[in-house]
Amino acid sequence: MTDDLPPNPALLPAGLRDLLPPEAETEAASVETLMTVFAAHGYQRVKPPLLEFEDSLLAGSGAAVADQTFRIMDPDSQRMMGLRADTTPQVARIAVTRLGNVPRPLRLSYAGQCLRVRGSQLAPERQVSQVGLELIGPDSPQADAETILVAAEALASIGLTRASFDLTLPMLVPSLLDQAGIAGADRIMLGRALDRKDAAAVSRLGGALAPVLTELLLAAGPADRALAALGSAKLPDLAGALARRVAETEAAIRAADPGLRLTIDPVEFRGFRYETGVSVTVYAPGRREELGRGGRYICGENEPATGITLYPDAILRVAPPRAPRPRLFVPHGAETRAALAALRADGFATVAALAPVDDDVAEARRLGCSHILRSGKAALLDSKG
Template sequence: MSDIDRDLLPEGLGDRLPQSAAAATRIMRAILDVMDAHGYDRVRPPLIEFEKSLAARMAGIQPRRMFRFIDPVSLRTLALRSDITPQVGRIAETGLAAAPRPLRLAYAGPVATIKADALDPQRERLQVGAELIGSDGVAAAAEVVAMAIEAAKAAGATGVSVDFTLPDLVDTLATSILPLDPQKIDAVRRELDSKDAGGLKAAGGEAYLPLLYATGPFESAIEKLAGIDVGGVLESRIRGLKEIASRVAGAARLTLDPTERHGFEYQSWFGFTIYAEGVRGLLGRGGTYRISGDAAGEQGGGEAATGFSLYPDPLIDVAANGAAREAVFLPLGHDPAAAAKLRGEGWRTIAALSDADDAATLGCTHVLQGSAATPL
C-alpha cells in the first residue's frame, strides 16, 4: 500500500475540517434548541446495536443497508445504525416505558449506510430529529410539522416547502371504494410511486389513475383528492390534512402527493417531506407510525408515535463556505482578565505563543488592545 493509499477514506465518507465542523455544531445546536423550546428532551442512543433490535422494531427498515458485523463478546450480529428513529422507539419502550405520555424526545447523531442514495453520494450524514411518543393524531402531526419547519429555518434553510402524503392510501382504498386483488397491491403501489400511468394500467390499477393527478399545490390537490373519495372513505384523512395545513399556513409552501411512498414504508396514515431552496433532494422527512408491532416489524401493534428527521449536511456545507468567524488575537503579555471578559461576552480568542505569531495569518479579525477588541 502506498503512502497515498494509506490516507484515503472510503467512498462516500469524508472529514469535516475546522470551519465545516464548527458550522455543523452551530446548526445541530440550533435545531436542538428549537426542539428543546417545545419541550422535547434529548436522548443519545449508541452508534451500534444488535441488528435484530434495529431491524425489527419498525416496518421498512432495511438491514441490507446497514454495516453489519459479529460482536466478539456476544457472538451476535451487530449493526451500525442507518436511522436513529428505531433506537428512540426502543428507548421509549424500555427505559422510558413508565414515563408519562405523550413523551417528547429529541436526538442528534451520525448515521451510515452501505450504499449511498442516487441523489446523495454521502454514506455518512448527520440526523437530527424528534419523536412524539404516544400519539399519532392530527394535533400531534400538526405540532411535529410546525416544529420541523421552525427547526429547518433555524438551521439556515430558506424557501422551505412541505409535501404531504398518505402512506396507507392504497391499502385503504383497496379494501373499500377501489377493490384490488391483494396480490396486485404491491405492484399498484410501485407504479403510483413512480407516477407511471402505463405501468399502473398494466398492473391492474387503472381505477387508481385519478390519484396521479391529485398532486401539486395543496389547496387544489386536496380538492381533487376529495373528488375521488366518492364513498367518504378518506373523509377523516382529508379533514386531518386540512387541519395540519391550517396550522402551518404561511410558514412554508405546501404541496400534496398522496401516493408517494418511497421512504415512508413504516409510516401509517400521514407522512411529509421537507425541501428547501438550494438543497438537492430532501432536507427532512417525517410522519406518523407505530413502534414495534410483531417480531417481523409489521404494523398493526405497538405504540403510536409521530416524528421527523432533518439531514442538515447540505446546509452545513453552505454555512462552512460563508464568512470566517470573528476572533480576537491576544498578543504576548496580554491582560488575562480582559481576555476572559471578552470570552464571557461571546468572543472567540486566539492567543499568541511566540513573537512570530501573526493575527491575520491565524484568521483573527480583531486584536486585543488594552481591554478592548479592536478590528484589524
C-alpha cells in the same frame, strides 16, 4: 518493476468524508440551534448508543432498515451487533422499554450520526447526521401537525424560512392495489409508473383503478388541489380514512401557520417501510435533495407515534451561510485573562501566540485572524497592517 505507491492516508471509503473548519463548527452550532427549538417545545433529549445487538436494533420498525445496516461481531459477548442506519427505531425502543411507564404524550428528541451500507444517487453520503423529534402516544391530526410545525420553526431558526413540506400517504396506493387484487409483475410495473409520475403508463397498467390513480397522480402539488381530488375520489376503507386524515392534518397546520409552504402527493409511497399514516418530506425551493423526512408509525407492538428527522448535512447546503466566529490574535505576553474572557463573551475566538514573533500583524494574518489585541481591545487588521 516499481513498487506500489503507499496508500494515501487522506483517502476515505466512498460515501465518507472529513468535515473541516469552519464547516464542522457550523454544523455543530446548527444542530444545537435545532435542538434548542425542540427543547423549547418540551421534547427531551435522549442519546441511544451507536451500536446495539442486532436482534434488538432490527426489531419492530428497525426491520425496515435491515438492508442498510452494517453488522459486526461483538468480541465480548460473541453476539452480532448492528451499527444504526436510522435513529427512530432506537428511540422507539427506548420509549417502550426504559420510558415505558412515563406519562404520554412522550416527547423525545435526538441528534447523532448514522452509517448506511449505501447512499443514493441524490444523497451519496453513507455517514449521515440526524436531528429529530418523536411524539409518542397520541394518534391525532394535531400530533401529526405539531411535529411538522416544530420542525418548520427549527429550520427557520437557522435561516431556512422557505422550506416546503410535502405530505404523503405511503399506505394509500398499497391499500388500493390490495383491494383491487393487483399483484406480482403487474403491481411492480404500476408502482414504477407511479414513481415516475408517468400518467400514460398508469392509465395503461391500472385496470379498473386507472381513473382514480391517474386523477390522484395529476393532483399532486398545492395542498388545496390535492385535497379536492382526494375528496372527490370516494376512496374506500383504509384509503378513505387516510384521505380524511391528511385533510385534517393540513387543516391543523394551516390553523397554526397559514403561511407554511405545504404540498400533497397522494400517490407517493417511497420512504421508510415502517411509516403507516400521514408522512412528510421536507425540501428547499427548487431542490430535489431531501432536508428531512418523517411520519406516523407504530412504536413497539401497538403504540401510535409520529416524528420527523432532519438532515443537517443537506440543510447546511441550502441554508443562508453562517458568519464564522472572528479570530483575534493575542500577541505573546499581551493577554489579560479578564480582557480575553470579555472578548470571548463578545463572540471572538482568541488565538494566543505561544512565543514572541518578529511581526505580530503578519503572524495574525498567517493564522487566519481578522483582529489583533491592542491596548486590551480588539482592533481590526487593515489592509496596510
